[in-house]
Amino acid sequence: NAGVMQNPRHLVRRRGQEARLRCSPMKGHSHVYWYRQLPEEGLKFMVYLQKENIIDESGMPKERFSAEFPKEGPSILRIQQVVRGDSAAYFCASSPRDWAGDTEAFFGQGTRLTVV
C-alpha cells in the first residue's frame, strides 16, 4: 500500500506563472488536506476536501489559490500568478474518514515550491 504521493517534489516557477501541485491519497482514503509550511514555521492548514467537495477552505488565500479533488485522479492545489511569498513546502495528508479521534491521517513528503 503506497503512501501519500505528492509530485513534483520540487517545483520552480517564475513570478506570474502557474503552479500545480498534485496529491494522490493512500488507497481507500477519500479525505485530503493541504497544508503550507513556510521556512522556520509549523504547518498551516489550507483546505480540506472530500471527493468532489470542499469541506473547509478557511485557510486558503482568497485570491490565486484553488483546490480540487475530483472523482477520479489526484487532488490538485493550483496557484495562479505565483509571487515570491508563495515559496514554501506544501504538504498533503489523507485519511479514510474525517481526521479525528481514532482516525490517523498520513502525510506525503511535500512539494517544495520556489518562486524566482
Place this chain on the structure above:
Amino acid sequence: AQTVTQSQPEMSVQEAETVTLSCTYDTSESDYYLFWYKQPPSRQMILVIRQEAYKQQNATENRFSVNFQKAAKSFSLKISDSQLGDAAMYFCAGGSQGNLIFGKGTKLSVKP
C-alpha cells in the same frame, strides 16, 4: 485548538537520556485532539503520538509518552532512552475535523 505554542525553539539531549518537549494550547472547542509530529531532514511528517482531549489517561507509544494537563492546557512530550534517530523537528498540533493548528516546532538534537 486556536493557538498552539512551543516555547522551546531548540533542545538537546544525551543519547539514552530523557527529554521533555513543552507545548501549550488554547481552544474553545470541547471536542478536540492533540498530536505530536516528528519531521526529520527528509521533511516527512511522522505521527509520534495522539491524544483525545476527552481521555484523561496519558497516551503512550513505546519510548514516547505525553503529559496531558487539560486544566492547564498543556501537552508535553517525553522521550525516554533517546536515540540518535530521534533527532528532528517536533511539532505539537491540535484541533478537530482535519483543521489542525501547528506550533512552530522544537528542534531536538541528540548527542552521542
